[in-house]
Amino acid sequence: MKDIKKVLIPNRGEIACRILRSLERMDITSVIVYHAVDADTPAVLMADEKVEIQGVTPVSAYLDVEQIINACKKTGADAVHPGFGFLAENADFARRIEQEGIIFIGPRPEVIEMMGNKVAARTFCIENNFPLAPSVTLTAQDADFIKSVKQIDLPLLIKAAAGGGGKGMQIVNEWKDLETAVQLAREEARRSFGNSEVYAEQYVEKSRHIEVQVMADHHGNIIHLGERECSIQRRFQKIIEESPAPALAPELRKAICDTAVEIPRKAEYRNAGTVEFILAPEGEFYFLEMNTRLQVEHPVTEMVTGVDLVQLQICVARGESLPLIQEQVQTTGHAIEMRLYAEDPENDFSPATGQLLAYQLPSGEKVRVENGFTEGMVVSSAFDPMLAKLIVHDVDRKAALEQGIKALKDTLILGVTTNTDYLVRILSHPSFLAGKVDTDFIPQYAEDLKSPTLNKEELNMLLAATALSSSEFVDPAFKVPEPHCFLGNWRN
């Protein structure tokens, strides 16, 4: 069995902090690589050792395989935990790491490659009789693509073969939009993944996104840790996830989870992974994709199962057998994750930038906060606009929802536009409360989810506050904080 004494994290932000906490609990030395723009971030301050990496852009530094390998050699790291994003699903990176005799905390490179190419993953499912959406899969390598796509019924989705995270994805409702959608998807795919191959798939309307957390060791043992409901999405990206999935019949839950375990078993998968499904309104479910890494929303599973997934990943990477069998996986209560994004829900969720003038996140025994920012930091367009995740856990869904709303209301972020209030409106929506969720939720309830309009008096309150806070507007000598203001202008 291989020992792991020092783990290097080629990542940043909240996920780097998340991994660092498990390493600390396990008494494993941590190393983080960082670009200069991240020098003062919590992750860099938390790590035992740090190595600066360079790049034309900050993102390119985190994608520079050779610099990361050099950092491993320099610090004597014996394993790498990639987190998610950046190099987490880069098979060449996993291969290079292992060539250097360093442990890659993740699956085999061949499986990353197969599951990473959505066309290859679909072929694998067809060959092994796993359920796939009723659609034709075509790859766009030639001019016939547009013509061939018309064999599929509308609406359809154009997806990147190398896709993930909603990137390179376009929905087509009318044939006239097809060509532009294909072009945009190809271009976005090329830029995001270095591969412009796209395919078309029928879009199952009113469907739910249900995914299953799986964990496999090197000895053929494989378990699932329950499902997550991830239907609340905008731009094909999740913003609220929960476990267990609401209003899911026990037999259906079992069928989905059992299928989820068979897919990685057949693929001789190991380490943590997520099998994603589309659940149609009639109860059929179809394989969507498998993510060969830790997932952003993994904390909801950890909250209900009490399992530390990062710790399990490290144990498995050491060659240990899974410490628990399927029957030992027990869930308690209900967990919900809310992703705080620097974005403007009033403006098509476009990313927002700025300085975090106020940044107060909630705390409490029922709230878990995964965060990589502090007050005063600048949110730039260099990275993904996710700021933090709030995860709440309580005895049942209703109680968890109340905790979620409270956690969001205890959050104060000023200086950068965020989706905090928008998330409150989703959690308070009658259909959400009733567990009636599907991937059309956000467009369907767009009107209900709009922010409240202001009356004249409210508007004037805002104008007055702004005017009276301005040093230029009013004499700065009069800006006296409470309680001094009641003492006139006296100050010591």
Added chain:
Amino acid sequence: MQRQIDLLGKSYTVTITGEHGAQQFQVDDDKPCPAVLIDKKDGHHRVHMGGKQKDIQMAVKGETAYIHAFGRTFTLDIVDPVEQASQKTGKGSNSAMAPMPGMVVDIHVTAGDKVVRGQDMITIESMKILTVITAPRDGKVATVNFEPGKTFDKNDVLVTLIEKEDA
């Protein structure tokens, strides 16, 4: 003292008169009323205005106030009248402005091209998401201000259209 304050795309003329503790606040030509702002620390403030009060959360940077109140967050800009006049040229329907910071990926028009409202003009990438900026009205392209690969900030003018010709 009088200033313009921009809120939700509209501009208001705000006047503050009087001494501290007895200040009068006026919006446009409305009736003036007394207003007081109390700083309650950590971003919390209380506004007293015309006999009413409201607790808000606010942070100020330069001449911009960020306020959380009434279930949403607002950005209010105090505009210098001189600066405002110089900015006017970049706004309005004669230009396509960047909705967010990012990089130009592709340009679909060149100076002199006739465009119709909604026509693709420029593809930008921001936070790895591609967006197509379209023509705000029918017209003719005057200038394309960025080349592919160049980065820009929010509200930078990406493409300008020739001033409306008389019909």
